[in-house]
Amino acid sequence: xxxxxAVGRAxxxxxxxxxxxxxxxxxxxxxxxxxxxxxxxxxxxxxxxxNLMVPxxxxxxxxxxxDFTGDATAIFRQEGW
Numbered sequence: 417x418x419x420x421x422a423v424g425r426a427x428x429x430x431x432x433x434x435x436x437x438x439x440x441x442x443x444x445x446x447x448x449x450x451x452x453x454x455x456x457x458x459x460x461x462x463x464x465x466x467n468l469m470v471p472x473x474x475x476x477x478x479x480x481x482x483d484f485t486g487d488a489t490a491i492f493r494q495e496g497w
Contacts, residue, residue: 440465
């Protein structure tokens with residue numbers, strides 16, 4: 417639990433976890449700043465992962481032909497006193 421700069425530490429932890437992925441591109445942003453106990457702290461991660469099966473897409477109808485993209489948001493209640 418961080419008593420100061422909680423949003424900075426949360427963004428840093430999410431970026432560190434994304435850096436551990438061997439493939440893909442990830443972006444991490446804070447979407448809710450938190451700041452005081454009881455407020456919401458939010459992190460938004462977007463990703464683009466290459467589809468390594470594209471060469472086989474012609475053989476299997478319905479197989480995606482582009483990269484996999486998406487996003488995820490996590491909202492936390494900031495603790496503290």
